[in-house]
Amino acid sequence: MLAQQVYIADAAIATAVYLSMALGKPLLIEGPAGVGKTEIAKALANALGTKLIRLQCYEGLDATTALYEWNYPKQLLHLKLEESSSASEAEKEAVIFGEAFLLKRPLLQAITERERAPVLLIDEIDRSDEEFEAFLLEVLSDFQVTIPEIGTIKATHKPHVVLTSNRSRDLSDALRRRCLYHWIDYPSLDKEIEIVRAKVPAIDDVLSQRLTEVIQSTRTMGLSKIPGVAETLDWANALVALRATELNDEVISETTGCFLKDETDVATFKEQFAAD
Amino acid sequence: MIEIKDLVLFCRALREHGLSVTPAEVVVATTVLQVIDTSDRDEVFLSLRSVLTTSVDDFPTFEELFDKFWSASPRKLVEREPVVSTRRRNVAPPRGLAFFLENWSPSQVTDSKPINVPGADSAESRAHKDFSEFSHKELEEISRLARRIVRRIARQPSRRWQPTRRGHRVNLRRSLRLSLKTGGELIDLAYKRRRPKRTKLVVICDVSGSMDMYSRLLLQFVYGLQNSFAKVESFVFATALSRITGELKNKTYQRALDRLSSSVEGWSGGTRIGASLATFNDQWLRRIDKRTVVIVLSDGWDTGESEQLAAALSLLKARAGRLIWLNPLLGSSTYQPLTRGMQAALPFINVFAPAHDLASLRALEPHLVL
Numbered sequence: 001m002l003a004q005q006v007y008i009a010d011a012a013i014a015t016a017v018y019l020s021m022a023l024g025k026p027l028l029i030e031g032p033a034g035v036g037k038t039e040i041a042k043a044l045a046n047a048l049g050t051k052l053i054r055l056q057c058y059e060g061l062d063a064t065t066a067l068y069e070w071n072y073p074k075q076l077l078h079l080k081l082e083e084s085s086s087a088s089e090a091e092k093e094a095v096i097f098g099e100a101f102l103l104k105r106p107l108l109q110a111i112t113e114r115e116r117a118p119v120l121l122i123d124e125i126d127r128s129d130e131e132f133e134a135f136l137l138e139v140l141s142d143f144q145v146t147i148p149e150i151g152t153i154k155a156t157h158k159p160h161v162v163l164t165s166n167r168s169r170d171l172s173d174a175l176r177r178r179c180l181y182h183w184i185d186y187p188s189l190d191k192e193i194e195i196v197r198a199k200v201p202a203i204d205d206v207l208s209q210r211l212t213e214v215i216q217s218t219r220t221m222g223l224s225k226i227p228g229v230a231e232t233l234d235w236a237n238a239l240v241a242l243r244a245t246e247l248n249d250e251v252i253s254e255t256t257g258c259f260l261k262d263e264t265d266v267a268t269f270k271e272q273f274a275a276d
Numbered sequence: 277m278i279e280i281k282d283l284v285l286f287c288r289a290l291r292e293h294g295l296s297v298t299p300a301e302v303v304v305a306t307t308v309l310q311v312i313d314t315s316d317r318d319e320v321f322l323s324l325r326s327v328l329t330t331s332v333d334d335f336p337t338f339e340e341l342f343d344k345f346w347s348a349s350p351r352k353l354v355e356r357e358p359v360v361s362t363r364r365r366n367v368a369p370p371r372g373l374a375f376f377l378e379n380w381s382p383s384q385v386t387d388s389k390p391i392n393v394p395g396a397d398s399a400e401s402r403a404h405k406d407f408s409e410f411s412h413k414e415l416e417e418i419s420r421l422a423r424r425i426v427r428r429i430a431r432q433p434s435r436r437w438q439p440t441r442r443g444h445r446v447n448l449r450r451s452l453r454l455s456l457k458t459g460g461e462l463i464d465l466a467y468k469r470r471r472p473k474r475t476k477l478v479v480i481c482d483v484s485g486s487m488d489m490y491s492r493l494l495l496q497f498v499y500g501l502q503n504s505f506a507k508v509e510s511f512v513f514a515t516a517l518s519r520i521t522g523e524l525k526n527k528t529y530q531r532a533l534d535r536l537s538s539s540v541e542g543w544s545g546g547t548r549i550g551a552s553l554a555t556f557n558d559q560w561l562r563r564i565d566k567r568t569v570v571i572v573l574s575d576g577w578d579t580g581e582s583e584q585l586a587a588a589l590s591l592l593k594a595r596a597g598r599l600i601w602l603n604p605l606l607g608s609s610t611y612q613p614l615t616r617g618m619q620a621a622l623p624f625i626n627v628f629a630p631a632h633d634l635a636s637l638r639a640l641e642p643h644l645v646l
Binding site: 011012016019022023025029030059060062070072075076079080083089092096109130131168169170173177180181182183256264 | 296300301304307308311317323325326327329330331332335376386427434435436437448449452455456457459462474507562565567595
């Protein structure tokens, strides 16, 4: 299923995704940056032919940006226009706190999706703070939301939830326990070559092999920002754009910026690469 | 086929090995076995792993137990020796603290002569007077300073909002609700402001022999922090770690000291920073997060393994918001952090600062704010 979406899945990922769908439990995916955690959700949404709703987490993320917010300007305008009407206060209230004035944020969107269960991607959950995590637990456990002015909204279709984390902070045990767990590591050489060839079809076989080998060797150099698969693909695309046919020193030094994002890393790389 | 009984035993074995497997997970695992091909070993392995582990750190344990489970009768697994959970391991209480604390009483310190220590250059102003020369009265100042630092930390705004009576930002949601009373006319405005940041503080203080002349004053500082800020955890160590948060929560410093001496047992001449921090990590690391500032007060004279210290600090640094090392010896212009312990520690420290006099503690203020 995932293979059709140009996602090179292994048995472990496939099992985890299958179970998460079969059991209706959220799937927590952890792993280093740039190994394709987010891609899983995208591939899943494509495969299921459903919508991908993404919630990018950050510190201070709260219910008004994650769940819902009232459309205040619209409410105010409406009240102004209705000023002369004879509607009672209760009637006015019922109107401006109706669904037409509700701004649905990702979580509410996911719950109220009518057609079919969407894929809800909660990206980089480790970047949010504990308050949000606790709030999320509540939503994820019963997929219903209570808005004081409207009442309780229950999910029409339980969304497929995928959470990703870079392990920059430890998540609470409660959240972990509620999810199925999967860890993605950097892919093996063969798998990564396969990924490069699938995602950058224009690249030639020798070059893809060579560049993946270089990337794999950089991962053991003890750099501060280890290049992920995303960087491998960036580099492959860059090489294709430059019409490079082989990987010589000149080409490499022109394009190190594609996969090394730190000044000292570049120095370390050059030193060690020359030594090889 | 896998029988439910075996699965339960397997889960129990995992739990005994420190994995967080509750009956709820057992239920899920049972359900899982119904939707997969149980004759395929790999499929069972991957499926159970995604249900029964919560972190990649659990993978090796899981793999090992799964191999045993699959090859042998699972009953054998549980009849192993009772496994002691590593997190709650009780360290045998060392002795000697009571003696140490008795020698600390304020009266003796008041008339103590300046001791020649590699701590500070002799300066006139009180701010530069070495801690080793402080009198009882001047200790008050340290407490005041601690309170000021704490107030400053507590005032930092976070990214979250809270409703207030007065403020700079209008709380639209509330204001609109209020406006309904007046027929949709916005008359009374509601406000919101940034909620203060919830910084936590963890102080780990070295009280070994080499720190003698400083630890009393530093503990006074810790006492001040502890009593003006709810989210402070304090620990002391020499050869072993003890938590003193409860002991320090007392009306007067003297009483806090009395309680310390009666309740904490531990102390001897040597320092084992690495081992003490490793104990700390075992028991308390879960409570450390990116909002926590960890302060280690020590001179870095370690009789233990420096590798252990480095490993413990790297774990700590990965979880904490900031790791600060205060070294009283750094106050001396001739001091170089060349001891093995200090060398091992330096790569992991965010702030390395002196803590030998009032001025140095004052300089600490901006670093404590996350």
